[in-house]
Amino acid sequence: MKTASVRHINAVFYRLFAFVILLSGLSACSDIKPWVKPYERSNLSDPIMNIDRHGAAGSYIHHVYQARESARGAEGGSGGGCGCN
């Protein structure tokens, strides 16, 4: 097993996790103006631009892949995972 490399990746992951938390907090102090104004977002709010537009049918296809491939995770969306062996 690649224990050393996994430990290294573990450390990188936790640092990234903490960094994201820090970044989200520090963003409160900055004064970045949104470069896409709310009135310019009509295309982005079109339902065809919804990354999870198929709801339950979309989460089903993740389940299909999780059962047949070794890769898992980062499928997007929230929820409790596959629950399958």
Added chain:
Amino acid sequence: MVQKVVQEVAVVVTRAANLVFPKLSAKGKQPFFKVCLQLLIIVNCYAFASLASAAILAPDTVDVVYHNYDGGGMDINGPFILVRKSIGTDFSVNGHYYVDSVSAASIDVLATASEYKEERTEYAVGVDYLHDKTIVSAGFTNSTENDFEANSGFLSISQSFFGDLSTLSLGYVKGQDDVGKINNDFSEDAERDIYKIGLSQILTKNSLLDFNLEMITDKGYLNNPYRSYRFLLDSSNPSAGFGNATEVYPETRTSYAIAMRALYYLPYRAALKAEYRYFNDSWGISAHTYELAYVHPLSTRWTIEGRYRYYSQTQADFYKDLFPFQDAEKYMGRDKELSTFSDFTVGGGITYEFGQGVIPHIDKVKFTALVDYMKFAYDNFRDVTKPSVTPGEEPLYGFDAWVTRLSFTFEY
């Protein structure tokens, strides 16, 4: 379960902070470190609250899906029903019921056992809470088969900031599996911890990017108790044939997946989606997933779409199609999902929807039909059901499958 999830999140945050400030904790300045950590959490909470913007709860819906998978000797179908209902302005509760009715005569079953039928049933409940436009979600899922039970609980937080240009989400899932065997007192268990980070970023008025990072750790019995590896009965004389023995997997697994999705609104009303995911785990498996999708509205009611997905992975360190003799190594696996292989999916779909006023009390009705064709090709997993004089010289295995999804969605 939820209390445990909250505790685990607190532990993760503390460990993460320890890694970011290793020198502080190493020098024994724990009180100062704790103060820093508390300040950090307070600043974050304040930031989440003060930068809150257009977070909204999902609409009240009833989603009814019929799903069917047919391929590789497996026929799996059933319903998937999801109901979502808001309570007041701050809460939305949801629940789902999901069934897999399995009729199995796959290559794994045909090689060492006989065909079987079984059913997997999954129930889930969840709640979303909107506070100062921050969404906190929690839920519980139970999945049962006649020889397997899985329970999991999750907690997540999602927040948009930078004037709604960015949405950050953090999630944690705790899972517990009880693994058994039919007509047998065999009983083992496994635990799972899942950590998720997501960032959705608006780039321009026509494009957005979505990043997801997920780490999963498993501990316990990670085999499928019915699967076996095969070995030569006489390693100096392969034509003497092969035998089968129960697989032996490591009792831990840690995996990482990082994904990037880009969505682009074309100059006419249509959307293009591109996706890449990299996966790596402590069993030596690495995988790449690529996907390209196109959505094209034909009118206000009709939309068509198409997609292509390609996946490839390398094998686990302890995978072999044929071991030289029984108990040849510490860990031995011959699951085809652990081998080196690739697959692709070509899919298409059509959606018909209509809005308010057509059916009383229903805001929107959507019907979607999606059909996918998948083809799997294995590089070092051989088809033992095919006759061969010498073990290890059978043809390589491959199969194709059709996946159909019919979905009715009502927004009310």
